[in-house]
Amino acid sequence: MFPEERFRRWLRRFLGRPSAVAAADSAENDEAVARVRRQYLESEQRFRALLESLPKVAVQGYDRDRRVIYWNEASTRLYGYTSEEAQGGLLExxxxxxxxxxxxxxxxxxWIHEGIEIPPEELELKxxxxxxxxxxxHHVMLKEHTDDPLMFCVDVDxxxxxxxxxxxxxxxxxDRLTQLPNRHTFETDLEHVLDGMRRRGVGLALIYLDIDYFVEINDALGYEQGDQLLVELSRRLRKELRSTDLLSRVSSDEFVLAFPGLHREEDxxxxxxxxxxxxxxPFGLDGHERRVSASIGVCLFPDNGGSARELIRNADVAKNRAKLEGRGSIRFFHQQLHDELVREHRLAENLERALNAQELTLHYQPQVSAISGRIENLEALLRWELPGGIAVPPHEFIRVAERSGLxxxxxxxxxxxxxxxxxxxxxxxxxxxRIDINVSGRQLSRPDMFERLRQCLARHGLGPREIGIELTENVxxxxxxxxxxGLWELYHLGFRISIDDFGTGYSSLSYLKRFPVTALKIDRTFVRDAPGEPKDRAIMEAAVFIGHRLGLEVVAEGVEDERQLELIREMKCDLVQGFYFYRPMPAAMTERVLLGLVSAPNGLRAERGRALT
Known part of the structure; x- marks a missing residue:
């Protein structure tokens, strides 16, 4: 838009002859009159062309009765009336x-009678x-002190x-994809709902939903199919809602739902x-029906939180615990979950500090021949002591390390x-x-894991038979x-690959055919109970039989007494690992044992280069 005074001048030049024209009319010089008239007409044409050339600036002129005297092309585009239709019509x-x-x-x-101008403003016109x-x-009044005032309206679309x-x-x-409220909007709306719940003294249930392995769906089928799944799930969730319920997509594959008035456990x-x-x-994806699961966390108002943010956080905590329990799990929040989360967070901070300060150590537990008692290999076991000599159990800090990315x-x-x-x-x-190292599934997920292992061996001048790896069957x-x-490449190089805790997984035995396994380690729970429990004994015998028929070395873990050792020898197990021979030991003590300088707990003694006798 143009400044008001400049626009007023332009309109006056357009609608009324300037004084120079009147002066020229009274002059006797016809040439001067013609020149002034020509200049005026050219100015008028330029101004009219300017008004008509502004596609978004609609200009209308109205007389003292508010009837149209001017209507440019932009006004036609803006309001729909042609100049002919609008001419003479009333503004209102x-x-x-x-x-x-x-x-x-x-x-x-x-404005006409009292000189009160109409201020410029945003309007919605018809x-x-x-x-x-x-x-x-924007409004301009010309000739406001005459009997023929003219009002011009300049409207910008x-x-x-x-x-x-x-x-x-x-x-x-x-959310652009599902058209659902995002997290911020949901949180704001939920806070308003909670205000009403407090006044009425009623409860509310909050559900946090996370699609299991959604990343794999995107990777396998593409993002378009992943988006299709999210849209279809949003549609299904909407159908289950009442008018008072809330639904939000809070992240890529996560949804939150709030159900006011629900508090009884059965509801x-x-x-x-x-x-x-x-x-x-099933969901229709990529032309096929595919089954999808979700992990669900639930928390209740007011039991598990008093604000929207606290409820969402606690439901998220419950959902994360559900995910750890496997596909399709449901978990209700309770305070213990939050306390565990705080403890794990502090433990992760301390673990990172311990890594930086080199406070971690490796202990080593020998694997000995079941027949001769000779030490064949060692398993490296990670140990961590807090200041003050307090030992953190490995299963605790390794779980925290996996969740925190450490x-x-x-x-x-x-x-x-x-x-x-x-x-x-x-x-x-x-x-x-050989020294065997435990490797977790999270470690294997890193693309360069196998290359880093090979580089480390090369850096220390080691061969592939001097370091082995242990994996759980679920991994x-x-x-x-x-x-x-990657595992087959290690196998062909000569690496030894063991399955740890064999018999505790949830899978079939088909992986023994697919994967390059060289040894099975029978879980300690079977070894512990086999002497007095026929079923455990039968499972052990079957595992040893399968292992040997496949050409694998079989190791029995957790051997603690003579009865267990005799049973293992009877089953012709190859190696034994457990407290009956050795507990995990620091490197210095392990070295003395390997050199035959220290006796085993049962009185046996290792001698340099000779079996235990």
Whole structure:
């Protein structure tokens, strides 16, 4: 828009002859008159062309009765009336909505009779179709002190700006894909709902839902199919909602639902089971029906939190615990979960500090021949002591390391330290075949894991038979083709690959055929109970039989007494690992045992280069 004074001058030049023209008319010089008239006409044409060339600036002129005397092309585009249709029509009949009609008429009269100007402002005026059009309207009055005042309205179309504002507001409040409220909007809406729940003294159930292995769906089928799944799930969830319920997509594959008025356990369980049941029907993806599951966390108001943010956080905590229990699990929040979360967070901080301060150590537990008692190999076991001599159980801090992402640093340290120690013992002439290292599924998920292992061995001058790896059977079952390929490459290089805790997994035995396994380690629970429990004994016998028929070495873990050892010898198990011979020991003590300088707990003594006798 142009400054008001400049626009007034332009309109006056357009509508009234300047004094120079009048002076020229009274002059006797016809040439001067013609020149002034020509200049005026050219100026008028330029100004008219300017008004007509502004596509978004609608200009209308009205007489003292508010009838149209001028209507440019932009006004036609903005309001729908042609210049011919609008000419002579009343302002209030053409573009003024009914609710504004009286106010506009009074404002126009007040300007004419009292000199009270109409201020510029944003308005919604009426299109020929009846729809409202957002504009910024500026008004100019000419000849306001005469009997023939003229009002010109300059209206700028704000449709694009308004739409952009609506789009921006939608983008900041809603999810583009599913059209559901985003996390911020959900949290705000939930807080309003909670205010009503407090006043009425009633409860609310909050459900946090996370699609299991959604990343794998995206990777396998593509993001388009993943988006299709999210849209279909949103549709199913919407169908289960009442008008008072809330639903939000809070992240890529996570949804949160709030159900006001639900507090009784049976009511909450009913709605949770209904939401869980939505996944029993397969989803149509990539032209096929695919079954999808979700982990669900549930918390209640006011029992598990008093604010929207606290409820969402606690439901998220319960959901994360559900995910750890496997696909499709449901977990209700309780305070113990939060306390565990706080403890794990502090433990992760301390673990990172311990890594930086090199406070971790490796202990070593020998694997001995079941027949001769000779030490064949060692298993490296990670140990961590807090200041004050308090030992943190490995199953606790390793779980925290996996959840916090520290497992990769932890795994790198273990590999480096085991390789360093193995090279040191070899240089010192300590008799030892191999050190086995435990590797978690999270470590295997790193693309360069196998390459880093090979580089570490090369850095310390070790061969592939001097360091082995142990994996749980569940890790193998969840392994993809990349991991399978990497394991086969290690196998062909001569690495030894053991399955740890054999018999405790949830899979079939088919992985023994697919994966390059060289040894089975029978879980200690079977060894412990086999002497007095026929079923455990039968499972052990079957595991040893299968292992030997496949050409695998079989190791019995957790051997603690003579009865267990005799049974294992009877089954012709190859190696024994357990407290009956040795507990896990620091490197210095392990070296003395390997050199035959220390007796085993049962009185046996290891001698350099000779079996235990």
């Amino acid at each position: 009949d053409l573009i003024i909505p009914d609710f504004m009609r009286e106010g506009v008429v009074q404002a126009h009269r007040a 299109h020929k179709s009846g729809e409202l059009v957002p504009v910024f309207s 704000l449709s694009d700006q308004k739409q952009a504002h609506r789009d921006l507001e939608f983008a900041t409040r809603y 909450v369980l009913q709605i949770v089971n209904k939401i869980h049941g939505l996944f029993k029907r 497992i990769h640093r932890l795994g790198d340290w273990v590999i480096e330290e085991a390789c360093r120690q193995r090279a040191q013992w070899r240089a010192a002439g300590v008799p030892l075949e 193998l079952i969840e392994a993809d083709e990349r991991i399978l390929k």
